[in-house]
Amino acid sequence: MASVADFVRRFLDRPGSVDLTPFQRTVERAGELEAEVRERAELRAGEVGTPEFCAVMREAARRALGQRPFDVQLVGMLAMLDGHVAQMATGEGKTLAGALSAAGFALQGKHVHAVSVNDYLARRDAEWMRPLFEILGLTVGWISETSTREERRDAYTKDVTYAAVSELGFDVLRDRLVTDPAELVVPAPQVALVDEADSVLVDEARVPLVLAGAADPGTAVPEMAALVRRLSRGYHYKVDQEGRSVFLTAKGTDTVEKALGVDLYQDPGVVTEVNLALHAHALLTRDVDYIVRDGRVHLINQSRGRVALLQRWPDGLQAAVEAKEKLPASETGEILDSLTIQGLLRGYPEICGMTGTAVAVGEQLREFYDLKVAVIPPNKPCVRVDEPDRIFATAEARQEALLDEIDAQHATGRPILIGTLDVAESERLDEALRARGLRPVVLNAKNDAEEAAIIARAGAQGTITVSTQMAGRGTDIRLGGRPADDDGTAGDPEGSVEESTESDVDESTERTVADLGGLYVIGTGRHDSSRLDDQLRGRAGRQGDPGGSVFFVSGEDELLTAYAAGESLPPSDPDGVVRHKRAEELVAHAQRVAEGVNLEIHRNTWRYTRLMEEQRTHVLELRDRVLHGDAAAEALREAFPDRFRELSETAGTDVVEQACRQIVLFHLDRCWTEHLGYLADLREGIHLRALGRLNPLDEFNREAAPAYRSLLDEVEQRSKETFETADVTADLADQGLKRPTATWTYLVQDNPFGSDWERILQRVAGTLKRRRKK
Incomplete structure (x- = not known):
């Protein structure tokens, strides 16, 4: 039982953390039932969260895995079942505690997605914990990058599904383009149990997962890469103090203009190419930000020091880095849809998780997910x-x-x-x-x-x-x-x-x-x-x-x-x-400033993407009504009653209704893709509005909202035009409704150089000042 000292220490050292006393009392009473439960031939968990439940879960782990969970692991389990992020130190058994929590949710009839940071851990944990789930009468599956669509669909039918967060997101994105309900793979989200919660929910929260289509060869810029290699730092260009922005000096501008034979600031396309090449040259370092392996550029995940599989920069910057390394450009294509990891996980009605370091991001977990941190004490005191x-x-x-x-x-x-x-x-x-x-x-x-x-x-x-x-x-x-x-x-x-x-x-x-x-x-x-x-x-x-x-x-x-x-x-x-004590203070201060900058980037990114997430939610609701019902047919029948009746008499009502569904879905998806492109272009230049003393975020929302209303009007107009002329008995793809022949998924390292408006204004102001001097 927690002492008064423990109670006081929790609020002094870890303000806002969860009071563990109720969980500890439950586990203490479970200990009294351990001998009795061990004698039972059959294990029935009973009501989740009770002392008997804890005792049964401990015995299940002992029988299935040969492992008897410590009291602190059961406390962590109860904290997660209560919807918190459990902070447990390395070596304290988070994997088992997480599996027990997943089983607890599943025993309540809820489908659980055990979210991992990579395929290896997803498969390892699912196979390692399988005997535990089976002894409790539960099923478990896992998904990896190489899983087929049928294997994925089967894994999602299990009570507990282990998967890397990126694979979950990619499956959701692919489901958003299906035109037949039978093709859907991912069930409605219920519970997300997140391993390495601080890394997934905070560090990678703003990473967009992308579904692209209509593949085309990438456009490399080798001449720009060669040009910026000749430029000297401090003379031709300067990098800001935080290493997130780079800009040409007046001398650099002159040098580039002479080399290219253009007035740089009269040609926005050339400016973009030069800036991308300069970013790749000055701000992205081989074997720090990326490695080159097997003739390809692989990004490095800065929070984990490993190759970020499937991750890339936006197409232009990706091509610039490939040109810098004298590699052929990778394929590019139109973004059909995107989803941030934060948006994906906020879609779950219940979220919980575990990690070794959650207190430091407790504010962000509360701000972005309404989650609290439960600091679980170690089984044995740390003597490190x-x-x-x-x-x-x-x-x-x-x-x-x-x-x-x-x-x-x-x-x-x-x-x-x-x-x-x-x-x-x-x-x-x-x-x-x-x-x-x-x-x-x-x-x-x-x-x-x-x-x-x-x-x-x-x-x-x-x-x-x-x-x-x-x-x-x-x-x-x-x-x-x-x-x-x-x-x-x-x-x-x-x-x-x-x-x-x-x-x-x-x-x-x-x-x-x-x-x-x-x-x-x-x-x-x-x-x-x-x-x-x-x-x-x-x-x-x-x-x-x-x-x-x-x-x-x-x-x-x-x-x-x-x-x-x-x-x-x-x-x-x-x-x-x-x-000197001042040295330690300076290091700590620098680290706090860095953490503050990263938090502000997270906030700014979410401020921009939140509106898009809300708009996408509305689009998906409309799409679901079309996909699963007769909304499209009813709308077009109301708009063109005579044509609908005529087509139904000649082709059959079922054929016409199916055609209506395909027409509306195509234009809805097409218009959303165009809307995404518009929002990306809008966001790219919106910071310049601050020069006119306007709030860029307010300006973004002011223009994005009517654009969305126009999207819905455009879907309606295009659907009507197609229905008026389409031959519903023929292939609609041959009549202009052709979808991408191939799609692929990847992650984008969004905004890799930050989004601090003051830094951007400083760069713009410097450019204007230099131009006036000329």
Whole structure:
């Protein structure tokens, strides 16, 4: 039972978090029923949320998986069943707690979508938890990128469906274009249980999922790429302090105009091509923002340090990066529909989730999803030693001290996990360590397929593991390490709670590593988000194990130069370390500013997309009435009673009604596609309205609303014109109602350079000033 001290601490340290006392009392009473439930031959869960329910769920996990959930896992389960985001530390068994929660919802007759961050975790968790669901009389399925339409439809019929968030969104988008109800795949949403909730609900919330069609070869701009390569930073162009915007100087404008033989600002198309090439050249860095593999550009997910499968920039920028790398342009096409991850998940009547770091984004979870955070205490107290940051004036001094520290710790045999900020840094560090005779193992976006096996061995004595961001790895690091299965995956996923004392890790080896201080985590710099630092730190000290962590920071790090520009560190001590309290405050300040900028980008993106989401909701309601009913036939019969009667007599009423349905659906989808294009163009230039002291968001809404009304009028007009002339007995596709012959899905990294209006105005004002001087 929670003490008064716990109660007070919750409100002092974690304001707004959920009071766990009711859940803890329920679990405590469940413990009293454990012996009785264990004697039962058949398990019946009873009323969800009661002590008996908790006792039955614990026994089900013990029988099906050989794992007895800890009290804190049952508390996490109850918190999720109550509609909260459970914050549980690494190694505390989130996967099992999530499965128990999913089962609880399913036992209430609700279909559950267990939302994962990637296909690997979706399949792994579904197969790992299958015995648990089956012992409770429930069914489970999973979906991956390679699943066929029939496999997807079958998976969605299960009580619990595990899937990556992108696959769920793509299925929803594809369903929005079907013309026959029998082709629908995704059932009506009921419950979304989100793993890595902070990453999915916040970090990736504004990522648009796109359905495109009418494929055409991409248009590359190799001449622009070659031109901007000759430009010099600081002379021909400048980058803003946060590294999100780039613009030509007066000299750069002159140079580009002479090279192209045009008046740059009299040709908007050329300006766009130049700006895209300049963005690709100056703001996007190979092995940091993307990698090149198998002749293609692959984006890197900044919050997880891995290849962002199926993700790309908007077509123009994507082509510019491909031209920069001298690669053929990938296919482009017309966007038929789009959906943000935030819009997708807000469509579920019930949302809950789990993660290791939710408190830091508690405000955003409340603001965007009306979710609260339940901070679940660890099963065993954390004894990890988190050292203060080691701060250096220069990157060179930081690097030398970092290498010395790794060398010294490795000499003791202590396992070391080094978290880097990007792929390029991980490779430079690997080279530097090998120059010292050390043999690290590197895990980054270039070899992420091997991650489970690498992480499985990261806790072994004497191991040095260099990795990019650790969020969503899904594999626990055990002291002493553990072997991988034959398929290369880790033999024991994160959160496994063995009832027996048997282990695949030699106990003497584990003890030796523990005596050395446990896993030592070193961060080579602070991330823009404190959550990413906490996720890295949390890899050490699991389940009461010893461990340690420290971050190495320099005054030349991008975090400080971008978000604390104009500020300087206090003088360093003779050993190069800056120990003044002001240094720690400056680093913390820069990180808070970075988090504030990212939050504002999230808010601005949602402000623009919210209206579109509302409009799309109305369109879908209309589309559903047409798809599942006679709304189209009734409307056209009312508009053209004589023609409808004549066609019905010659072709049959069913044929005419089907034709009416196809006509209206085609024009509804076509007009929505055109509306999306209009909104994209509107949003692209709306910020310039601020020059006239107008609010860009108000201006966007002012123009988008009547555009939507015009869309509905246009659908009606086009449908009538088609019905008047169409031969309903022939193929309508041959009469102008041809849909795309091919469609494909991908994610767009929306607004990759930010949307701060002041920054844009500053750039525009600077351009106008330079033009006046000329």
